[in-house]
Amino acid sequence: MTVDHQLSVTELTAGYGGTPILQGLNLDLLPGQITAIVGANACGKSTLLRVMSRLLRPDAGQVTLDGGSIHRMPTRALARVLGLLPQSPVAPEGITVADLVSRGRHPHQGLVSRWRRTDDEAVAAALDATRMSDLADRSVDELSGGQRQRAWIAMALAQDTDLLMLDEPTTFLDVSHQIELLDLLCDLNARRGTTIVMVLHDLNLAARYADHLVALRHGQLLVQGPPEDVLVERTVHQVFGLTSRIVTDPVSGRPMMLPIGRHRTRAESP
Secondary structure, three states, rough: OOOOOOOEEEEEEEEOOOOEEEEEEEOOOOOEEEEEEOOOOOHHHHHHHHHHOOOOOOOOEEEOOOEHHHOOOOHHHHHHEEEEOOOOOOOOOOHHHHHHHHHHHHOOOOOOOOOOOHHHHHHHHHHOOOOOOOOOEEEHOOOOHHHHHHHHHHHHHOOOEEEEEEEEEOOOOHHHHHHHHHHHHHHHHHHHEEEEEEEEOOOHHHHHHHHHEEEOOOOOOEEEOOHHHHHOOHHHHHHHOOOOEEEEEEOOOEEEEEOOOOOOOOOOOO
């Protein structure tokens, strides 16, 4: 089982080139749960993950892990606790799937690098979990977009952290592999208690798989809570400017959003 860690964001302001994306944001992640961050394009979802994982330094405010600033933690120590799969990562040219996944074990190596049986086991388990074992010797350059995404996810799993952040992990995956991945993350959360934070565009998948939803709007936290409290018609309209109907998902019992456009509605004239 993993250790529960408290990751908190306080009065956070961050952006790029002097232009703020996040402004005065406060957020406490729930240890041991799955949190999905949702919102319109350019609302700050990816920026928030980058700041929380120390890839981007905030302009104001702070991010703390168990009460201490993440910017004061040694890099290797932080990487043993917190893992991040960013959007569109780039693999070194010619690297094999197995070599890429093995890089997830680097934070667990000592000053004098020693590869141990536990490292082999972690890599093998990550490849198996993502169904990439048969492609372990293939070059990442030769993979399809979906296979490449699964290879990166395997690397993140091999890192074996207590907190795992994923920025749009279902990108490039067809619907069956999207469900397979989200089921895998749920298994990881249930089996090890891993705290998982992910950015998702699909509101219905977010509501089905997450314990907690965080909705951002214009760089600020609009609302957070369990799916039944967040995925409501008013919030969908505030966040996306979209008229919708919320019904009960017949599979999960969670809320499900049905978008209403200008065409193909039952009220539409023939």
